[in-house]
Amino acid sequence: MNSNLPVPAVISTIRPLTVDTSLLTLFTAPSCSVAASFLPGQFLELSLPGVGEIPISYCGFPSQDGSIELCVRHVGHVTTPLKAVTPGDAVGVRGPFGRGFQLSAYTGQDLLLIAGGLGIAPLRSLLLALLHRRELWGRLTILYGARESSALLFLDELLELQKRGEVELQMSVDQPKHCLDGPPYCRIALLPALLDQLSLDPARTFAAICGPPVVYPLLISRLQQMGLSGEKIHLSLERRMKCGVGRCGHCAVGTLLCCVDGPVFSLAELAGIEGALA
Amino acid sequence: MATKFIASHNLAALLERLRKNADLHGPIRGDDGVVRFAAIAPGILPDFSAVRTLLPPKKYLLHPQETILNYTAEAGYQMPVEEVQQLILFGLHSCDLAGINYLDQIFLGDEPDPLYAGRRSALTLVGVSCTPDEFCSCHQLDSPLKALFDLFFNIVDGGFIVTSGSSRGVELLERVKDLLEERGGTVPEDTRRYFGHVVAEQVRPEPDETLPEWQELADRCLGCGACSICCPTCYCFDVLEFCGLDSCSASRVRQWDNCLFKNHAEVAGGINFRKSMAERFRYRYRHKYRGFGSLQGIPSCVGCGRCRSVCPAGLDLRPLAERLEGGRRE
Numbered sequence: 302m303n304s305n306l307p308v309p310a311v312i313s314t315i316r317p318l319t320v321d322t323s324l325l326t327l328f329t330a331p332s333c334s335v336a337a338s339f340l341p342g343q344f345l346e347l348s349l350p351g352v353g354e355i356p357i358s359y360c361g362f363p364s365q366d367g368s369i370e371l372c373v374r375h376v377g378h379v380t381t382p383l384k385a386v387t388p389g390d391a392v393g394v395r396g397p398f399g400r401g402f403q404l405s406a407y408t409g410q411d412l413l414l415i416a417g418g419l420g421i422a423p424l425r426s427l428l429l430a431l432l433h434r435r436e437l438w439g440r441l442t443i444l445y446g447a448r449e450s451s452a453l454l455f456l457d458e459l460l461e462l463q464k465r466g467e468v469e470l471q472m473s474v475d476q477p478k479h480c481l482d483g484p485p486y487c488r489i490a491l492l493p494a495l496l497d498q499l500s501l502d503p504a505r506t507f508a509a510i511c512g513p514p515v516v517y518p519l520l521i522s523r524l525q526q527m528g529l530s531g532e533k534i535h536l537s538l539e540r541r542m543k544c545g546v547g548r549c550g551h552c553a554v555g556t557l558l559c560c561v562d563g564p565v566f567s568l569a570e571l572a573g574i575e576g577a578l579a
Numbered sequence: 580m581a582t583k584f585i586a587s588h589n590l591a592a593l594l595e596r597l598r599k600n601a602d603l604h605g606p607i608r609g610d611d612g613v614v615r616f617a618a619i620a621p622g623i624l625p626d627f628s629a630v631r632t633l634l635p636p637k638k639y640l641l642h643p644q645e646t647i648l649n650y651t652a653e654a655g656y657q658m659p660v661e662e663v664q665q666l667i668l669f670g671l672h673s674c675d676l677a678g679i680n681y682l683d684q685i686f687l688g689d690e691p692d693p694l695y696a697g698r699r700s701a702l703t704l705v706g707v708s709c710t711p712d713e714f715c716s717c718h719q720l721d722s723p724l725k726a727l728f729d730l731f732f733n734i735v736d737g738g739f740i741v742t743s744g745s746s747r748g749v750e751l752l753e754r755v756k757d758l759l760e761e762r763g764g765t766v767p768e769d770t771r772r773y774f775g776h777v778v779a780e781q782v783r784p785e786p787d788e789t790l791p792e793w794q795e796l797a798d799r800c801l802g803c804g805a806c807s808i809c810c811p812t813c814y815c816f817d818v819l820e821f822c823g824l825d826s827c828s829a830s831r832v833r834q835w836d837n838c839l840f841k842n843h844a845e846v847a848g849g850i851n852f853r854k855s856m857a858e859r860f861r862y863r864y865r866h867k868y869r870g871f872g873s874l875q876g877i878p879s880c881v882g883c884g885r886c887r888s889v890c891p892a893g894l895d896l897r898p899l900a901e902r903l904e905g906g907r908r909e
Contacts (some may be wrong), residue, residue, distance in 0.1 A: 303658075303693075304649070308655075350822075351821075351826070352820060352822070353820040357845075377848075543817065544816075547685075548814070548816070550838065551835070553871055555865065556743070556871050575788055575861060576844075
């Protein structure tokens with residue numbers, strides 16, 4: 302398959318998650334590798350004909366039927382027009398690209414998933430993969446923060462998993478806004494504060510983090526205080542990956558390329574690289 | 580060692596012969612005094628006295644702006660089919676040959692870029708010897724990049740000593756053998772000797788952010804991007820999509836981009852990972868002297884001197900590179 306050429310896909314469903322965020326399901330050909338063979342944390346390039354192409358993290362689980370789930374916030378030059386698509390509309394997809402979360406390294410370990418805002422999208426993909434082989438991993442803890450309770454995504458799914466005892470869930474919102482009650486397991490606090498009440502075994506815990514760049518420094522220093530080494534803190538970085546194949550030059554992090562060497566990096570790999578976490 | 584020699588007065592005939600099977604381009608001085616790679620018209624000789632052209636030969640392999648995909652509602656996205664004409668570039672200096680070697684490593688390899696690969700396979704490289712001027716730095720840093728060529732012309736008294744570097748070069752010589760003379764003696768030294776070195780792998784610390792030079796460069800930089808436009812190894816590109824007037828077709832183009840532009844590392848939502856000019860300078864420095872991704876550790880500066888010669892603010896990364904990278908030979 303030529304990774305420079307988008308393959309056709311069709312929008313199947315558009316599920317509004319919040320006022321500005323939707324879960325799109327699209328279908329490409331059955332067994333198409335864009336849908337069938339990706340690791341959580343990898344990304345694809347989504348083309349909206351006549352508008353442009355953007356990198357988006359996978360949000361779902363690999364499928365043989367050609368379906369792909371993508372969580373999209375309608376704020377950019379492609380994602381804003383994407384708000385107007387309807388089922389049956391044609392799009393294009395290329396991928397999967399980059400290096401995702403290294404599931405094999407997590408075998409037998411506890412996993413701490415930390416998501417800020419839209420960062421829940423790639424971590425949902427990771428969570429689905431972990432739940433698929435639940436017996437392979439130890440404790441699964443999810444810390445999830447959003448700016449307000451109405452911006453918490455996939456709340457039903459997360460609460461259901463908590464109820465079934467599959468995961469331990471803690472959430473936070475920056476401000477209460479109109480919703481005074483808020484969902485259960487949710488505090489009014491900044492995301493890193495959720496770590497304060499958490500106990501973990503640093504020797505057998507990996508942290509997988511995805512969120513806006515602003516939360517990384519505080520989360521990382523707190524995790525390091527808790528004894529996690531740089532090798533065990535895995536971060537998904539956001540960059541402008543225009544080509545996906547290491548050529549356009551936009552996504553460089555130091556001398557690493559986010560689209561090829563990342564977007565998931567261990568903290569140890571990013572040590573000393575200017576601007577990696579800024 | 581037997582070498583081939585062609586007398587200066589036979590050069591026009593040789594060029595005429597080459598032009599029969601391919602387009603022939605070389606350094607030509609225009610009416611405006613600017614030397615650029617352009618078609619060598621019959622009766623015109625390439626300008627061998629020019630130390631550098633304004634733009635490097637990358638323009639033949641990566642067009643400043645080019646369509647990479649076409650979209651129609653019926654066929655979806657399709658790659659454009661390009662008719663490629665055989666092209667001989669006559670008069671490339673070693674630095675430009677090494678620059679093409681670098682681009683080859685980016686755009687060929689495991690999954691070649693179709694447009695680049697098509698044009699590259701139709702390209703014949705004819706090098707010519709040169710004498711570095713005050714802007715050149717090929718002689719100051721060992722480069723692991725190879726100055727590969729099909730033919731190379733060493734300028735000597737009365738003509739050129741010709742060396743072939745590939746089977747295509749041997750074939751070309753065969754076609755013009757009646758214009759060549761056998762000569763004894765050795766090929767004189769030329770700038771090719773600065774390329775193709777095994778550079779010892781060494782762990783270098785990240786460029787020190789606290790050096791005052793970064794801010795000094797940033798303060799004077801106009802952000803015009805001329806340095807990367809004229810760099811033979813700058814290949815960053817932006818990708819844009821244009822909707823057709825029928826609103827159901829589209830074309831996607833890529834165009835040369837520039838790491839000193841403010842939006843180079845900007846993402847949706849306005850977050851910029853290289854906000855300041857000093858950060859962008861360090862990015863440029865890393866790419867030129869440290870390499871990215873699979874080419875990490877391979878400096879991409881070939882020392883052609885174009886960036887220094889065109890910079891309207893007279894900026895020069897070279898003194899910093901000499902300090903941080905070492906390897907100065909002469």
